Amino acid sequence: MALRHAVLAALLDGEYSGYQLAKAFDVGVANFWHALPQQLYAELTKLEREGLVTGRQVVQETRPNKRLFRTTDAGLAELERFAAAASKPSFIRDDLLVKVQAADRTGTGPVIEQLEERAAAADAKIRLFGEILRRMRGDADEEEFLRHGERIGPYLTCLRGLDFEQGNRDWCLRTAAVLRERQTAGTGVRDDASVRPATR
Amino acid sequence: MALRHAVLAALLDGEYSGYQLAKAFDVGVANFWHALPQQLYAELTKLEREGLVTGRQVVQETRPNKRLFRTTDAGLAELERFAAAASKPSFIRDDLLVKVQAADRTGTGPVIEQLEERAAAADAKIRLFGEILRRMRGDADEEEFLRHGERIGPYLTCLRGLDFEQGNRDWCLRTAAVLRERQTAGTGVRDDASVRPATR
DNA sequence: CATACCTACTCAAGAATCTGAGTAGTCCTC
DNA sequence: GAGGACTACTCAGATTCTTGAGTAGGTATG
Secondary structure, X not given: OHHHHHHHHHHHHOOEEXXXXXXXXXXXXXXXXXXXXXXXXXXXXXXXXXXXXXXXXEOOOOOOOEEEEEEOHHHHHHHHHHHHOOOOOOOOOOHHHHHHHHXXXXXXXHHHHHHHHHXXXXXXXXXXXXXXXXXXXXXXXXXXXXXXXXXXXHHHHHHHHHHHHHHHHHHHHHHHHHHHHHHHHOOOOOOOHHHOOOOO | OHHHHHHHHHHHHOOEEHHHHHHHHXXXXXXXXXXXXXXXXXXXXXXXXXXOEEEEXXXXXXXXXXXXXXXXXXXXXXXXXXXXXXXXXXXXXOHHHHHHHHHHHHOOHHHHHHHHHHHHHHHHHHHHHHHHHHHHHOOOOHHHHHHHOOOOHHHHHHHHHHHHHHHHHHHHHHHHHHHHHHHHHOOOOOOOHHHOOOOO
16 A cells, blocks of 8 residues: 555655656656556545545646646645554565576576666666756755755655665676676586577 | 566476475565465466476375475476566565655654664575575685576576665665654754654 | 657556465474 | 464455556647
């Protein structure tokens, strides 16, 4: 049930439309949760019905109208309840890890490619997060901002996102390098399956 | 559809029962995927029906009988197909991040506690992973093992798990420290909600 | 001036995951 | 010798997440 709380937390920072939220929860950012547009629209509807957020219609000339939402006091109270309850442990769940786990049996070619793509994607996120952090802290340096800044929650989660992506990138590059070296070196343990005709 | 492939990958390393797999996918390890026992039993049944794993009954005197599974050639072929297909991006999805995102509005008391618990849990995992890595590489040092070891897939995924947990621990401790300092310092931005009577 | 993408949503259906309860014998502790 | 934990599973039901399709006007691209 954390999606609803993620939405409530996101709407603490101001008014957003479902569409804007969808962008934040989908594409690049998603420091602290991830969800698709359909889920977000559904959740906003439920939250409004329960009085945890309020929406107001904004009529636009040149584009479709939109509804902007913000968290209500009841919503904040719900967040407080949530914060006090026990957290579920978090787990890694990643296709690419599964592929690496099996890579020395399935052939490394395609996996190496994907590792390098993933590293590039992580790198893009790293730059984005760096930019976001810089914007949030303004002139202050990090220590200063964390001590006296007004709204540090998003900053702290973004720091975690940054570190996660750095770990991701470094691991992908290292893993790709290891697999590539074994591929060319020929360990003698097993022929590289990526050279064989595909079993299928 | 990655759970099935995670199971296939896990069963590359030898024969396991559903129960053993459940332990590995649940509690401590789960380097590369996470799942509950019920899911695993169900998945094993499906995989056996499709011929991607085979099970054999092992009769035990003193305990309930069990079924040991291993991946078949068809299962390996399926893994190869999977390895060649595009991976879904992976996202962080963590209750605790949501709580931190909102922490400067909900009160920091309970969140700090949870951050410290999480840091301790991460630390336990770090020690466990370190142990597992040591066991896998045996006498060789890491570079050596990665160059010439037989089965490096699990080693590489465990390295990612280790780094993830280290990032986790460090971030939890830092975040807890930051929130704690603001709590005692009194930033003037807002009274600490953890001192107010609970809204509820 | 046709195609494609952007804003801003909605609906339906399916797959994956989680919650909770239950069976049944064995081993260990107090 | 009673209560609890461990092995080894199964079943049902709910919730969450993903996939795919569709509406509809406006703006940018070539």
